[in-house]
Amino acid sequence: MTAVTVYSAGLVVPITAPPIVDGAVAVREGRIMHVGEREWVLRSLSERGIDADEVHWPGMLTPGLVNAHTHLQYTGMASVGRGQYDGFDDWVRAFDPVYEGGRDWAADAADGAAQALRSGTTAVADVVTDRAAATALHDARLHGITYWEVMSWTNADWARTGRTQVEQALDALPTPPGTGLSPHAPYSLDIEPLLEIPDIVRERGGRIHIHLGEAAFESEFAHEHPQAWHTAGLASFQELRKAGFGTSATEFVDQLGVLGPDCHIAHGVYMSARDRAILRERRTTVALCPRSNAVIGLEEPPIAAYLREGSPIAVGTDSLSSSPSLDVLADVAELARIARSQGYTDRDLHARLLGAATLGGAHAMGIDVGPDRTGYLAVGALADLTFFDVPAGPDAVAELVEHGAGRTAATIVSGEVRFAIDSFDRAAVTLETGGVS
Ligand SMILES: [Zn+2]
The missing domain is CATH 2.30.40.10 (Urease, subunit C, domain 1)
Incomplete structure (x- = not known):
């Protein structure tokens, strides 16, 4: 027996x-x-x-606990995370030189996995940028999804070599856990890769994860030609902006087919009521990372609105390059404080936030169903x-x-x-x- x-x-x-x-x-x-x-x-x-x-x-x-957004390979970049920044661009200026200096990404990611276990985490959405860090969840026998990060491809380079390289990188990720792709953000890739990455993942039954609504310039603004951008022959979100289109980043990636129940987004800070409605319609979960937002100098995420509107939510710590720890409950406490400061008074607050930090994160990655549900x-x-x-x-x-x-x-x-x-x-x-x- x-x-x-x-x-x-x-x-x-x-x-x-x-x-x-x-x-x-x-x-x-x-x-x-x-x-x-x-x-x-x-x-x-x-x-x-x-x-x-x-x-x-x-x-x-x-x-x-489920950490629904982090980059374990940046666990050794706490010197950046201890700073205080004046918005996303300011933080990137501090991040880039340390990143480009290079580190032992495998060792740092393994350290991150150990920290996750010590803080009660059993599943992680881990975004991997360098191949050496790709085995962290697998080696630590943690559940979740390893997402291979894709960024900086122009349409031309993507067609020439990008797609093949990304498919090879995705297929080389060790399993378990599950795997997927993380197109970095709407503004860091041209349109062709943003269109094709979801198909590459979906052909394989994998998962999609994208930073969305993390930078203020992703917000929509009033413009004269609301729906016409996709017939204007533009190559990227930046070109959209230069051409005067005020389409939000959320609407932009939605038009490209990125969102859906197999996709979850990180941050969701700069989201209008219309953006939030799009996420709900697509059954796309938002992983909230309020301590990272505070370090980078962003506004607070609209947690009260997400709760009132019934949006699917999860909680992530982000990486130590923008957060003090990999303890999901520290972000949960911050979300409780922000929700109250935004006027949320319902008695269900604590139960819903604990749900977000467990089942909400599992649902974000699709691991709440099937034989290995958690x-x-x-x-x-x-x-x-x-x-x-x-x-x-x-x-x-x-x-x-x-x-x-x-x-x-x-x-x-x-x-x-x-x-x-x-x-x-x-x-x-x-x-x-x-x-x-
Ligand atoms: Zn991130």
Whole structure:
């Protein structure tokens, strides 16, 4: 008989079901076989004659956190991330010389993966620019998607060599995890690659991820010929702007077929109500990265509007080149603060933000469905679990959302303990449950 482990906790938050006081998750072969009240889980195992070990933690147990936007290879660029910038161009001026100096991208990405595990993260949307960093998720046995980043191709170079190079790079990414392409941004590629990248990915059943609404100049402005740009023979978003078109970057990539349920975007800061409606219509999730926005000197993302309008949202840390840490809960706390400052007063705020940081991120990458589903606690899903040193009281979810950063007690990926603090090892009493009736 295969070993079963019961992870019980003072409060279990499945996300797709109400929180369970004195709950438990039974795990076998890396997957969840039961979720419910501890007594029921133990009894049902006993009734079926299944022996199990129990690990009990008095605090909280949630699905593993999902970091829906980062670049693990920039983990060694924290010197840039510690700065404070005056907008996107200012930050790029600080980023470029450090990047061009080169680093051991493989080692930095591996360090980033280790930091993610320590902060309770079990799945990551990782954007890779240099081949050496492409194995980070695979090597760390983290879930998520490795996205090969594509930028700076002109239409002519793309047709000559770009498409072939990108297809080769995509096909060379190690699996698992899943793979995809990240066309960097609407303004850093000409139109032809933006048109063809989604097709390259979709032919293979992969995923798409793009920075969108991160720079103020992506916003729409009033212009005289609202729909006519795509018949004007223009080569890029910049040419559109030079020709006087005020089309937003979101509308631009939407017209090119980039958006859809297999695509998620990063940042979504400079988004009008119309842009946000386009995202909803396309079932495209936005990964919010508020601490990165603050470092770069951008405005705050319209989180209250996203919540009120029912947009699919997720949470990302971005990389250490623009953020203080890879702890998703630090961005969650910032989102809670921003939502309130924008007038969001509904009582569902904490539950929805925790949902965004787990199931929302899994949904953004399409890993919330299928045989290897994750992001929530339910029978048959991968046993991706995170324990927190947060007391299991009535305000536990609020406490986790507002002050959860740095309080990961243990991280389990596919049923395997990948990180645990000393007090988790000590407090985790192992019990034989065979005699429970
Ligand atoms: Zn980014």
